Amino acid sequence: YKEHKRDDLKELCDDQPYKLELIDEIPESDILSTYSHGNFTDLCQGPHVESTGKIPSFKLMSVAGAYWRGKETRPMLQRIYGTAFESQKALDEFLARIEQAEKRDHRRLGRQLGLYSVHEEIGQGLVVWHTKGARIRTVIENYWREQHYKHGYELVYSPHIGRSGLWKTSGHLDFYQESMFSAIDVDGQDYYMKPMNCPFHIMVYRSDLRSYRDLPMRLAELGTVYRYERSGVLHGLMRVRGFTQDDAHIFCRPDQVEEEILGVLDLTFQMLDAFGFDDFNISLSTRPEKYVGDPADWDYATQSLRQALEIRELNYDIDDGGGAFYGPKIDIKINDAIGRSWQCTTVQFDFNLPEQFELTYQGADGMQHRPYMVHRAILGSIERFLGVLIEHYGGSFPFWLAPVQAVVIPIADRHVSYADSVKKQLQSHGFRVEIDSRNERMNLKIREAQLQKIPYMMVVGDREATQGTASVRGRDDTNLGPLPTSEVLQILIDEPNYTT
Numbered sequence: 001y002k003e004h005k006r007d008d009l010k011e012l013c014d015d016q017p018y019k020l021e022l023i024d025e026i027p028e029s030d031i032l033s034t035y036s037h038g039n040f041t042d043l044c045q046g047p048h049v050e051s052t053g054k055i056p057s058f059k060l061m062s063v064a065g066a067y068w069r070g071k072e073t074r075p076m077l078q079r080i081y082g083t084a085f086e087s088q089k090a091l092d093e094f095l096a097r098i099e100q101a102e103k104r105d106h107r108r109l110g111r112q113l114g115l116y117s118v119h120e121e122i123g124q125g126l127v128v129w130h131t132k133g134a135r136i137r138t139v140i141e142n143y144w145r146e147q148h149y150k151h152g153y154e155l156v157y158s159p160h161i162g163r164s165g166l167w168k169t170s171g172h173l174d175f176y177q178e179s180m181f182s183a184i185d186v187d188g189q190d191y192y193m194k195p196m197n198c199p200f201h202i203m204v205y206r207s208d209l210r211s212y213r214d215l216p217m218r219l220a221e222l223g224t225v226y227r228y229e230r231s232g233v234l235h236g237l238m239r240v241r242g243f244t245q246d247d248a249h250i251f252c253r254p255d256q257v258e259e260e261i262l263g264v265l266d267l268t269f270q271m272l273d274a275f276g277f278d279d280f281n282i283s284l285s286t287r288p289e290k291y292v293g294d295p296a297d298w299d300y301a302t303q304s305l306r307q308a309l310e311i312r313e314l315n316y317d318i319d320d321g322g323g324a325f326y327g328p329k330i331d332i333k334i335n336d337a338i339g340r341s342w343q344c345t346t347v348q349f350d351f352n353l354p355e356q357f358e359l360t361y362q363g364a365d366g367m368q369h370r371p372y373m374v375h376r377a378i379l380g381s382i383e384r385f386l387g388v389l390i391e392h393y394g395g396s397f398p399f400w401l402a403p404v405q406a407v408v409i410p411i412a413d414r415h416v417s418y419a420d421s422v423k424k425q426l427q428s429h430g431f432r433v434e435i436d437s438r439n440e441r442m443n444l445k446i447r448e449a450q451l452q453k454i455p456y457m458m459v460v461g462d463r464e465a466t467q468g469t470a471s472v473r474g475r476d477d478t479n480l481g482p483l484p485t486s487e488v489l490q491i492l493i494d495e496p497n498y499t500t
Helices: 006-012 017-025 088-103 106-112 131-150 164-170 198-206 254-274 295-311 382-393 413-427 442-451 462-467 485-494
Strands: 002-004 032-037 040-042 057-067 076-085 116-118 127-129 161-163 184-186 189-193 217-226 242-252 280-285 317-319 329-335 341-350 372-381 406-410 433-435 456-460 469-474 479-484
Touching: 002 006, 006 017, 006 032, 057 088, 076 088, 106 116, 106 382, 127 131, 131 217, 131 254, 131 372, 131 382, 161 164, 164 189, 164 198, 198 217, 198 242, 242 254, 242 382, 254 295, 254 329, 254 341, 254 372, 280 295, 295 329, 295 341, 341 382, 372 382, 406 413, 406 442, 413 433, 413 456, 413 462, 413 485, 442 456, 456 462, 456 485, 462 469, 462 479, 469 485, 479 485
Parallel strands: 280 317, 406 433, 406 456
Antiparallel strands: 002 032, 032 040, 057 076, 116 127, 161 189, 184 189, 217 242, 242 372, 280 329, 329 341, 341 372, 456 469, 469 479
16 A cells, blocks of 8 residues: 555556546545555555455456446446355355346346337337236236225326426426436427426425315326436336336325325335235435424424334334435335345425425414425336336236236137137136137147246147137146136136236
């Protein structure tokens, strides 16, 4: 380890332009140092491992191109990825998890299952949903709407763009503009595609005079928003430029806060359980050094979040000072089938927007009061959540979510008519059924149905047509044999189903 004067260090690195750039950006008050062993000297504090022999177990994983400083306008460099562990056993376990993750990669499965695609002609980070992907989205969104109505929410719809004044008042132009798309000139006025739904829900609240009797007001929307993401960070469904948030905003009185948080938690865990998630990491983020609002309101909101978690006997960590500048929050991460953690639910107080938009309600005392406002997303975004679902299940969705729940496979052309009658019988009860009437071998059709992760295959031939049966197979190679179509129907009815 050696410390240097700035000029001396620049002279030492005079043939390394990237390090010279880093040196120029280091504040004058900071210590400049290098670390060396043998003939190797690097711009860092160290220490370095003298040789790979000092590392118990390591593996080089991949080589990829990366823009210098993550900017597309800068030179492309080569980046080498590697990993190291304290033992070969730990490394092998890690590599097994990586192999599982690759098999479950939602980008590969999305193509294989025909769920979605992204096209250069349309633009990076903009997802086109195919028929099967759209079917899953429809099932998820219909379930989401149904549950929100049952829990006292009212659904709204809002425009995809808004005038610059709206985003100025909300603070997005001052604090979030780098993540927004450029302005659109409309009749000489700037409009922006919405990065968030909040201001529109606030305008619904402001559209009328509000009384304490009107609260709580729970407004929800599956609202598509647009955010600029650098091309280098775009990733399948997980990082996109246009996505649909399962957004909701609750406007309430102080005495209603705790009950509302409990309601959000109950709805959250009910919905996540329906999708097959039962392992969570929960954190409560508190007031940071820089914040807006009254400290007493912060304390009350934080205590309400804490109390709700404890009433529901939920384990949680404290992220001290980790709240947003405008309010404390609860974050819930779901753990998938191979142990990875995904940020999902957020319950966020906001003391900024009610102030900026001058929201009020008339209290029982006849005076005007500021409502508490809670942002809330359960799934996060539909795109990202569906990406997580694909990887969690490896594409083998539970029956109620599967885009195609059963496929009828006629052995020969003369069996297509009977196959169609079986399909219609099942469809009449709301099941999603297809016929594979291609002139291909039966075993090939079964194999392709398994690759498509279809829960049930129903083979029909002469015997089945004569007896009014279907030979039922599962995607996991279970063979239930020939069954009367009434029993086949009952099997499908008995499957867990979270939709009406």
